[in-house]
Amino acid sequence: MKAIVHVQLKPGVLDPQGQAIAGALASLGYDEVTGARQGKVIELELSGTDHALARERVEAMCGQLLANMVIEQFSVEILD
């Protein structure tokens, strides 16, 4: 099994990386870009076959380590 974890900054949290990207794109002439945010994707290889259990465990991993709940939010997808 595989889990895809998306970790994003919560709305309202400053995103220096996103800002830097937007600035750089603008200076490269991509005027259509009006904003950018950067997040992470973490792909986990998992043993086992129980999707529901896997989701539960991965959500626990997010709460405990993969996301910083003060500034970030996450979503989890489980794939075969």
Next chain:
Amino acid sequence: MKAIVHVQLKPGVLDPQGQAIAGALASLGYDEVTGARQGKVIELELSGTDHALARERVEAMCGQLLANMVIEQFSVEILD
């Protein structure tokens, strides 16, 4: 419009962050995790409405700035 850009290390390229994440999860007792890779998601706000054009432009941004084509690969999704 919005573009979602996924940037990942190419297969075979060392991912020290992913390795460290897998190690940390294991030491927290998540034994089912057999591997981890970390990538980025960049969300761009775009003006305009032409999806095909947007895709073309965003792919150009990836080649030029958002992805490091020597070690990374990317995929682009355009949303409303």
Next chain:
Amino acid sequence: MRVAVIVFPGSNCDRDVAEAIAQVTGKQPIMVWHRETTFFDVDLVILPGGFAYGDYLRPGAMAARSSVMRHVLDHAKAGGLVLGICNGFQVLTEIGLLPGALLPNAGMKFICKPVKLKVTRTSTPFTGSFTKGQYLDIPVAHHDGNYFAQKDELSRLEDNEQVVFRYENNPNGSINDIAGLSNVSGNVLGMMPHPERAMVHGKTRGDGYKLFNTLMEMIR
């Protein structure tokens, strides 16, 4: 003063801060490996600078989940002193002993340079001998020192006067120029600048020395 310095894989200012402490107290602190699970009885725990776990995922994230940190939490909750310097500050926010988070510097670059700090809280054991508004010369060296807290959190910590140091010239985009922050009661301090690198200033004692010395006198 009994001092413990926690060593994570990737810590790299552990020796520097231990020697600074030894210089001030005349006694070597104990170095505690992050896997330690037994209790250590000290007055002050230092989380040193460096790149614990390579700063991978988020700076301080993995270190904050080390087994030793449970003891540090207990120690802090019992009123024991905790000082997090640079990477140590990041660990303290990650484990929730201090509010907010440290984001990448606004310029997205590592910055190593001298900065001026204004002391804004003196009711802590770390700063008790300074005066409010006094300036200190202590250098920074970090990539992720851009302090951030959500609006209400920020006004709460300002109301509580938890900000201990502010930058005179903000080098990293830190909100409200915050360079150092304590918990409400003042026994836990996180700061981005490195006092252990400010032990001498020309031929005289530096402001880092003064900070450690204050601490020692407060405890004695």
Next chain:
Amino acid sequence: MSDLSTPTPQQIAEHGLSDEEYESLCEQLGREPNLNELGICSVMWSEHCSYKSSRIHLAKFPTTGKRVICGPGENAGIIDIGDGDAVVFKMESHNHPSFIEPYQGAATGVGGIMRDVFTMGARPIALLNALRFGEPDNPKTRSLVAGVVAGIGGYGNCVGVPTVGGEMNFDPGYNGNILVNAMCVGLARADSIFYSAAKGVGNTILYVGARTGRDGIHGATMASAEFDDDTEEKRPRVQVGDPFTEKRLIEACLELMATGNIIAIQDMGAAGLTSSSIEMADKGGVGIEIDLDMVPQREDNMTAYEMMLSESQERMLIILKPGTETQSRQIFTKWELDVDVIGRTTDTGRLVLNHKGETVCNLPIAPLSDLAPKYDRPWKKQEPAPELNAEDLPQRDPVDALCRLMVCPDMASKRWVWEQYDRHVMNDTLADSASSCDGAIVRIHGTDKAVAISSDCTPRYVQADAYRGGKQAVAESWRNLIASGAKPIAITNCLNFGNPEKPEIMGQFVQAVEGMAKACDKLSFPVVSGNVSLYNETNGKAIPPTPTVGGVGIVKALDHVIGFGGAEVGDLLYLVGETSGWLGSSLYAREIEGLSGHMPPPVKLSVEQNNGKFVKKAIQQSLVRAVHDLSDGGLACAAADMALASDVGMVLETHDEMPNHAWLFGEDQARYLLAVPSHKLNQLQRLAYKQHVPFVFAGEVVGDDIKIGAARIKVADLRKKWEGWLVKYMENIHGNAGE
């Protein structure tokens, strides 16, 4: 491909062996190699590993001296600095990888040079880097600068070794081939140094560090090949560095070294497992047998060929004393590093590799090392460059010229660069890039001694006259160490040149080496380590010849440390050394008159030595407040450096007989500028007289302006321009800056 098959002619060609080389290989083996063996032989015989074009010339360097513990041939050079302490250092290039992927290329360059140093038992205490980029207007330059600098900082900062100095030039000659030369200095105890000779039969070979992946396969052959427009094809071969693993590897190796369990240790650098195992076997006079199934692997189904040629970073090979395996493993396990026994030493004199129940390689060691090809390539002596007559150049406003020089890319402040480096971790940095000192100064931990370090080369001199240029690079390094209060001891170097198969490039190489050797010899400044990087060409065009010198000196007492930032109002400026007004190949000629290729200044080594001795005495007797060596831009630029660093104004003298441009901007060698407190002048003058040193009044420290004749500029205004150039240039960042 079947690794055991006999290679096809095309495969042989792809491995970069010439027909003659392949024939000679077959002759030495008594048969054709299989594909694995071909891969192994080709990297061992590559320029990068075998030094086949350079070896006979490198032998000209003086490599011994009173303080030399270990000269070239080991992973790094070692000098004795007294009290049982030893300093271990080396410089190395990572040019090709950095051009392809600047962040990772530079980062892994830093990682690689540190491993060369700690593998000898030293804790790394300082890093420097010498960088050459293309012209600022080249569309690639900006992102290369950003990526390389971020990569150097990203790696060194994380490992926790201060980056204390370096140099950075721009020249169109590097447009298609930048240079990234990294230097590391480490500290060891003289009685516990570790070498790479795998002595003894039946001893265990331990593999430690990161796992082996498919990255960087053929890195060594790539470093030995010219670039062309198909370079893209080689891209996936770039390696990613992991400084976190490097940091743990340093700590774990130093911990293991303290146990006494180690017979020999060697990092896996270029050509990874292949060159490390072969070198260890060769030096120890033993054979080696490796069970490739035991090699920690990052990826599935790796072939023998891939494992042997992988250049995955952060790996070491260790020969253990019998019976110490368990204790040794525990140390690496504690640091969460991969560790496994992968083989043993044998008495066969052969490299035997077993994989999945088959012997996939069985080669005699000698042809791979000692018997590798060695060439005396044909070379052409350079035509003597024309002289440049100062009288033929127009008179110009000297202050205007000074400003233009101080703001030119080579001279402008590099603050934007070095503020990204942690220069102070380890708490022993006494002078770094920010310190206005000609050398970087790093204290020997816990003592009142220090080492001074400087990296130098003036490629435009070498280009015009390689012999003089080679001499000059060594002399400037020596002078920088003197000017910071040190006693110069020894050098490392990194010789960056184009394609040695071209007689004129080979000529540059040979003459530069001979010039360097001469200077090293005369100045008692031996070469203890170094690196050669050839084939630095793009589409047939070679880089300017760049033999970078990394000099190391000892500061016996910390109060001898001096820089050029201490001048005070009222001090007198004195020039040490003779000025003829030499403008050939000077910065002034290039920047102001657009002239290059003229004969560079002569380097008179006995004068150099004599003047240096005088300056050293002046420093030790506290007769001077600031010292600066004269190099690019001559007297006026040295004075401007001093004014900026000391935040004072100056009035500079003009010369009665010489035109301003010759007097102020000439680049005669062996010169220093001193700021002298007026009450020390008599004593200093007497000393100069006694030592037969030309000692000339050059101006005064006064006011807020730099003033020459009627022309002047505010120091504050000059500072703005000088500090502004690189920041403004980099703020315009377009394109990919790496991480």
